[in-house]
Amino acid sequence: MGISIQTVQFLNESNRIEGISSIDYSNRAFQDPSKGHYGAYCLSQRVAVNHQPLSVKMIRSWQGLLCKEQQESSGVAIADEEIGHIRNPSLPKNVRIGKHVPPHYTNVPNLLQMLVEDINEDLAKHHTEYEADNEAFVRSAGSFFLKFEKIHPFADGNGRVGRLIANYFATYCNKPILIFPSEYSLRNRYIEAHENEEAMTTYFQARLNEAFL
Numbered sequence: 001m002g003i004s005i006q007t008v009q010f011l012n013e014s015n016r017i018e019g020i021s022s023i024d025y026s027n028r029a030f031q032d033p034s035k036g037h038y039g040a041y042c043l044s045q046r047v048a049v050n051h052q053p054l055s056v057k058m059i060r061s062w063q064g065l066l067c068k069e070q071q072e073s074s075g076v077a078i079a080d081e082e083i084g085h086i087r088n089p090s091l092p093k094n095v096r097i098g099k100h101v102p103p104h105y106t107n108v109p110n111l112l113q114m115l116v117e118d119i120n121e122d123l124a125k126h127h128t129e130y131e132a133d134n135e136a137f138v139r140s141a142g143s144f145f146l147k148f149e150k151i152h153p154f155a156d157g158n159g160r161v162g163r164l165i166a167n168y169f170a171t172y173c174n175k176p177i178l179i180f181p182s183e184y185s186l187r188n189r190y191i192e193a194h195e196n197e198e199a200m201t202t203y204f205q206a207r208l209n210e211a212f213l
Helices: 005-017 036-049 056-073 105-132 134-151 158-172 184-195 197-212
Strands: none
Touching: 005 036, 005 158, 036 056, 036 158, 056 105, 056 158, 105 134, 105 158, 134 158, 134 184, 134 197, 184 197
Protein backbone atom coordinates (compact mmCIF):
# COMPACT_ATOMS: atom_id res chain seq x y z
CA MET A 1 0.00 0.00 0.00
CA GLY A 2 1.35 3.42 -0.93
CA ILE A 3 1.65 6.42 1.33
CA SER A 4 -1.25 8.85 1.74
CA ILE A 5 -1.87 11.80 -0.56
CA GLN A 6 -1.51 14.13 2.43
CA THR A 7 1.89 12.69 3.30
CA VAL A 8 3.12 13.01 -0.29
CA GLN A 9 1.87 16.58 -0.43
CA PHE A 10 3.44 17.53 2.90
CA LEU A 11 6.84 16.11 1.95
CA ASN A 12 6.87 17.52 -1.58
CA GLU A 13 5.77 20.97 -0.45
CA SER A 14 8.24 21.00 2.43
CA ASN A 15 11.08 20.30 0.00
CA ARG A 16 9.86 22.80 -2.58
CA ILE A 17 9.78 25.61 -0.03
CA GLU A 18 13.55 25.05 0.16
CA GLY A 19 13.97 24.93 -3.63
CA ILE A 20 14.22 21.14 -3.84
CA SER A 21 11.91 19.96 -6.62
CA SER A 22 13.72 16.94 -8.07
CA ILE A 23 12.36 14.50 -5.45
CA ASP A 24 8.75 13.34 -5.77
CA TYR A 25 7.40 11.26 -2.89
CA SER A 26 4.67 9.74 -5.06
CA ASN A 27 7.59 7.81 -6.58
CA ARG A 28 8.07 4.54 -4.70
CA ALA A 29 11.84 4.98 -4.95
CA PHE A 30 11.51 7.65 -2.23
CA GLN A 31 9.07 5.74 -0.02
CA ASP A 32 11.51 3.66 2.01
CA PRO A 33 10.46 4.16 5.67
CA SER A 34 14.07 3.77 6.80
CA LYS A 35 15.55 6.43 4.53
CA GLY A 36 15.28 10.06 3.51
CA HIS A 37 12.65 12.63 4.27
CA TYR A 38 9.92 10.00 4.26
CA GLY A 39 11.88 7.91 6.75
CA ALA A 40 12.25 10.92 9.03
CA TYR A 41 8.52 11.62 8.69
CA CYS A 42 7.68 8.01 9.60
CA LEU A 43 9.90 8.15 12.69
CA SER A 44 8.44 11.47 13.82
CA GLN A 45 4.87 10.28 13.37
CA ARG A 46 5.51 7.01 15.18
CA VAL A 47 6.79 8.74 18.29
CA ALA A 48 3.91 11.25 18.14
CA VAL A 49 1.25 8.54 17.93
CA ASN A 50 2.82 6.82 20.94
CA HIS A 51 3.13 10.10 22.86
CA GLN A 52 6.87 9.62 23.21
CA PRO A 53 8.91 12.70 24.14
CA LEU A 54 11.27 14.38 21.73
CA SER A 55 15.04 14.33 22.16
CA VAL A 56 17.89 16.19 20.52
CA LYS A 57 19.26 12.85 19.31
CA MET A 58 15.94 12.10 17.64
CA ILE A 59 15.80 15.48 15.89
CA ARG A 60 19.39 15.07 14.71
CA SER A 61 18.51 11.69 13.23
CA TRP A 62 15.62 13.20 11.25
CA GLN A 63 17.91 15.88 9.82
CA GLY A 64 20.48 13.23 9.00
CA LEU A 65 17.99 11.16 7.02
CA LEU A 66 16.54 14.01 4.98
CA CYS A 67 19.88 15.72 4.34
CA LYS A 68 21.52 12.47 3.25
CA GLU A 69 18.73 12.11 0.70
CA GLN A 70 19.25 15.75 -0.30
CA GLN A 71 22.94 15.07 -0.87
CA GLU A 72 22.36 11.91 -2.90
CA SER A 73 19.25 12.74 -4.91
CA SER A 74 18.56 16.47 -5.18
CA GLY A 75 21.71 18.07 -6.52
CA VAL A 76 21.60 20.54 -3.60
CA ALA A 77 25.01 20.40 -1.92
CA ILE A 78 25.54 19.77 1.77
CA ALA A 79 28.81 18.88 3.48
CA ASP A 80 29.16 15.47 5.11
CA GLU A 81 29.97 17.00 8.49
CA GLU A 82 26.68 18.94 8.45
CA ILE A 83 24.53 15.81 8.14
CA GLY A 84 23.08 14.66 11.45
CA HIS A 85 24.91 17.27 13.52
CA ILE A 86 23.83 20.54 15.10
CA ARG A 87 25.95 23.66 15.09
CA ASN A 88 28.33 23.40 18.08
CA PRO A 89 32.04 23.82 18.90
CA SER A 90 32.78 20.72 16.82
CA LEU A 91 30.80 22.19 13.91
CA PRO A 92 31.68 25.89 14.32
CA LYS A 93 29.26 27.35 11.82
CA ASN A 94 27.29 30.56 12.21
CA VAL A 95 24.43 31.41 9.86
CA ARG A 96 22.30 34.36 8.85
CA ILE A 97 18.70 34.09 7.66
CA GLY A 98 17.66 37.35 6.05
CA LYS A 99 17.66 39.95 8.82
CA HIS A 100 17.73 37.32 11.54
CA VAL A 101 21.04 36.23 13.03
CA PRO A 102 20.55 32.92 14.90
CA PRO A 103 22.47 32.23 18.12
CA HIS A 104 26.20 31.65 18.05
CA TYR A 105 27.09 28.00 17.49
CA THR A 106 28.45 27.69 21.04
CA ASN A 107 24.95 28.40 22.42
CA VAL A 108 23.00 26.06 20.15
CA PRO A 109 23.30 22.77 22.14
CA ASN A 110 21.90 24.25 25.36
CA LEU A 111 19.21 26.26 23.59
CA LEU A 112 17.98 23.26 21.62
CA GLN A 113 17.99 21.01 24.68
CA MET A 114 15.94 23.55 26.64
CA LEU A 115 13.48 23.92 23.76
CA VAL A 116 13.01 20.15 23.51
CA GLU A 117 12.37 19.96 27.25
CA ASP A 118 9.84 22.80 27.01
CA ILE A 119 7.98 21.08 24.15
CA ASN A 120 7.85 17.79 26.06
CA GLU A 121 6.60 19.45 29.23
CA ASP A 122 3.98 21.47 27.36
CA LEU A 123 2.60 18.47 25.49
CA ALA A 124 2.56 16.26 28.58
CA LYS A 125 0.55 18.87 30.49
CA HIS A 126 -1.70 20.33 27.81
CA HIS A 127 -2.20 17.93 24.88
CA THR A 128 -5.77 17.11 25.92
CA GLU A 129 -6.53 20.83 26.01
CA TYR A 130 -5.02 21.25 22.54
CA GLU A 131 -7.10 18.35 21.21
CA ALA A 132 -10.26 20.22 22.21
CA ASP A 133 -9.14 23.80 21.54
CA ASN A 134 -7.76 24.58 18.09
CA GLU A 135 -6.86 28.14 19.05
CA ALA A 136 -4.72 26.95 21.96
CA PHE A 137 -3.15 24.32 19.71
CA VAL A 138 -2.07 26.73 16.95
CA ARG A 139 -0.77 29.23 19.49
CA SER A 140 1.49 26.66 21.12
CA ALA A 141 2.51 24.78 17.95
CA GLY A 142 3.28 28.02 16.13
CA SER A 143 5.27 29.38 19.04
CA PHE A 144 7.47 26.30 19.36
CA PHE A 145 7.97 26.10 15.61
CA LEU A 146 9.13 29.72 15.53
CA LYS A 147 11.49 29.19 18.48
CA PHE A 148 13.06 26.21 16.71
CA GLU A 149 13.52 28.21 13.51
CA LYS A 150 15.04 31.12 15.44
CA ILE A 151 17.64 28.81 17.00
CA HIS A 152 18.38 27.39 13.53
CA PRO A 153 20.35 24.52 15.06
CA PHE A 154 21.55 22.96 11.80
CA ALA A 155 23.67 24.26 8.98
CA ASP A 156 20.94 23.04 6.61
CA GLY A 157 17.56 21.34 6.90
CA ASN A 158 16.10 23.55 9.64
CA GLY A 159 12.85 24.34 7.84
CA ARG A 160 12.15 20.72 6.93
CA VAL A 161 12.98 19.50 10.44
CA GLY A 162 10.89 22.28 11.96
CA ARG A 163 7.92 21.24 9.85
CA LEU A 164 8.40 17.62 10.94
CA ILE A 165 8.31 18.84 14.55
CA ALA A 166 5.14 20.84 13.78
CA ASN A 167 3.43 17.69 12.54
CA TYR A 168 4.79 15.67 15.45
CA PHE A 169 2.97 18.27 17.58
CA ALA A 170 -0.17 17.99 15.43
CA THR A 171 -0.36 14.20 15.54
CA TYR A 172 0.39 14.16 19.27
CA CYS A 173 -2.67 16.41 19.70
CA ASN A 174 -4.87 14.37 17.34
CA LYS A 175 -4.88 17.02 14.60
CA PRO A 176 -4.59 16.40 10.85
CA ILE A 177 -1.27 16.76 9.04
CA LEU A 178 -0.42 20.40 8.35
CA ILE A 179 0.77 21.16 4.82
CA PHE A 180 3.05 24.14 4.24
CA PRO A 181 2.46 25.34 0.66
CA SER A 182 5.35 26.30 -1.60
CA GLU A 183 3.28 28.33 -4.08
CA TYR A 184 4.92 31.75 -4.40
CA SER A 185 2.41 33.96 -2.55
CA LEU A 186 1.85 31.39 0.22
CA ARG A 187 5.58 30.83 0.59
CA ASN A 188 5.94 34.57 1.12
CA ARG A 189 3.31 34.42 3.87
CA TYR A 190 5.25 31.61 5.49
CA ILE A 191 8.44 33.69 5.43
CA GLU A 192 6.64 36.77 6.75
CA ALA A 193 5.13 34.71 9.58
CA HIS A 194 8.63 34.28 11.02
CA GLU A 195 8.54 37.95 12.12
CA ASN A 196 6.66 37.27 15.37
CA GLU A 197 4.54 34.75 17.27
CA GLU A 198 1.22 36.44 16.42
CA ALA A 199 1.96 36.16 12.71
CA MET A 200 3.03 32.53 13.05
CA THR A 201 -0.10 31.69 15.05
CA THR A 202 -2.21 33.18 12.25
CA TYR A 203 -0.25 31.20 9.67
CA PHE A 204 -0.69 27.94 11.61
CA GLN A 205 -4.41 28.62 11.98
CA ALA A 206 -4.71 28.92 8.20
CA ARG A 207 -2.84 25.64 7.72
CA LEU A 208 -5.07 23.89 10.27
CA ASN A 209 -8.23 25.27 8.63
CA GLU A 210 -7.05 23.90 5.28
CA ALA A 211 -6.24 20.52 6.82
CA PHE A 212 -9.80 20.17 8.08
CA LEU A 213 -11.30 20.79 4.62
